[in-house]
Amino acid sequence: MNLWPEVGAHWGDFKGFTGKIGFPVTDPERTEFRAGLRAALPVLLGIFPFGVVTGVAMAAGGIPPLEAILMSFVVFAGASQLAATQLLGAAAPVAVILVTAFFINLRFVMYSASIRPHLAGLPLRWRLGLGYLLADNAYALCIARFTQHPDATGKHWYCLGVSLPVWLTWQVATILGVIAGASVPHAWQLEFAAPLAFVALSVPLLRDRAMVAAALAAGITVVLAHPLPLRMGLVLAAIAGITAGLLAERRPA
Amino acid sequence: MSLATVWAAMLGMGLLTLLLRSSFLLLPEHVGLPPLLRRALRYVPAAVLTAIYAPEMLVQSGAIDFSPYNTRLLAGVVAIGVAWRLRRTFFTIVAGMVALHAFGTAVTRLPF
Numbered sequence: 001m002n003l004w005p006e007v008g009a010h011w012g013d014f015k016g017f018t019g020k021i022g023f024p025v026t027d028p029e030r031t032e033f034r035a036g037l038r039a040a041l042p043v044l045l046g047i048f049p050f051g052v053v054t055g056v057a058m059a060a061g062g063i064p065p066l067e068a069i070l071m072s073f074v075v076f077a078g079a080s081q082l083a084a085t086q087l088l089g090a091a092a093p094v095a096v097i098l099v100t101a102f103f104i105n106l107r108f109v110m111y112s113a114s115i116r117p118h119l120a121g122l123p124l125r126w127r128l129g130l131g132y133l134l135a136d137n138a139y140a141l142c143i144a145r146f147t148q149h150p151d152a153t154g155k156h157w158y159c160l161g162v163s164l165p166v167w168l169t170w171q172v173a174t175i176l177g178v179i180a181g182a183s184v185p186h187a188w189q190l191e192f193a194a195p196l197a198f199v200a201l202s203v204p205l206l207r208d209r210a211m212v213a214a215a216l217a218a219g220i221t222v223v224l225a226h227p228l229p230l231r232m233g234l235v236l237a238a239i240a241g242i243t244a245g246l247l248a249e250r251r252p253a
Numbered sequence: 254m255s256l257a258t259v260w261a262a263m264l265g266m267g268l269l270t271l272l273l274r275s276s277f278l279l280l281p282e283h284v285g286l287p288p289l290l291r292r293a294l295r296y297v298p299a300a301v302l303t304a305i306y307a308p309e310m311l312v313q314s315g316a317i318d319f320s321p322y323n324t325r326l327l328a329g330v331v332a333i334g335v336a337w338r339l340r341r342t343f344f345t346i347v348a349g350m351v352a353l354h355a356f357g358t359a360v361t362r363l364p365f
Contacts, residue, residue, distance in 0.1 A: 116282075
């Protein structure tokens with residue numbers, strides 16, 4: 001697949017110029033970018049249905065179509081978009097929505113800490129740009145590649161190559177979902193797709209005893225705490241889940 | 254829901270998500286994650302994602318509901334089973350939605 005047509009071969013001649021507007025100019029950078037694009041392709045098959053479901057759930061959950069589509073661009077994080085939909089539907093205050101989004105997105109702190117050594121010394125616009133694009137799938141592909149080829153040059157181009165198709169697929173899928181969701185009868189209960197998406201996201205994480213303990217403790221806590229105001233249960237559940245996970249870890253003998 | 258709340262939530266979540274994703278890319282190189290915090294963060298996704306869907310299935314109209322009339326709980330159990338076996342987003346959601354409507358139809362025919 002030749003994504004850089006013949007003119008691409010001459011871009012190196014204009015290094016000073018193209019470097020400024022941000023195209024990959026050296027051969028290793030172009031190679032990395034292409035490798036990223038290729039690696040992203042199989043992942044798109046999983047992102048597309050999740051994006052459609054998120055769009056459908058946002059529209060079915062009562063978020064106006066324009067705002068739902070904008071939210072996908074501004075936030076670009078499916079799980080927090082779905083959670084926000086549920087909370088907005090339950091007339092929760094903005095502060096509660098933000099606290100919930102904070103806990104859902106805490107994992108990104110872990111991602112950015114682990115990927116930082118591979119993206120050292122980049123200009124601010126690159127760090128913010130790749131930060132904005134650092135979704136679960138893109139992170140997983142990048143860190144796998146960087147672990148295998150720690151000495152590659154232009155690793156940030158690999159990240160960009162992975163992230164752009166992921167981003168584009170997500171946007172197209174949520175827009176299609178919003179359009180579909182707005183025209184579907186309420187009796188289909190499509191808003192239930194949101195909790196189902198959380199099942200699909202969380203159950204595959206339960207690969208060891210500690211993860212199962214974390215999920216069970218959090219689930220039980222949040223259900224028992226349901227009468228508490230302002231969805232305090234979610235914060236308590238996060239604390240209970242983390243504690244249970246740490247306690248259930250097998251310590252080295 | 255009010256449009257102002259939707260916009261406030263959208264912009265706030267956008268900024269928050271960008272800051273969390275960029276966090277360590279913006280911090281100085283010598284600032285790292287303490288080991289205990291790194292271990293604790295591993296459990297955040299499983300705990301929080303479960304805490305979001307669990308009440309949608311177990312709490313109906315403000316009360317914990319284990320009855321066979323709670324079709325969302327039954328559909329949720331089906332979805333968890335499918336997610337566990339197949340680990341595929343698409344099949345999990347389709348199975349859960351089909352189960353929700355199948356149980357919904359079945360419940361109207363219960364003799365009690």
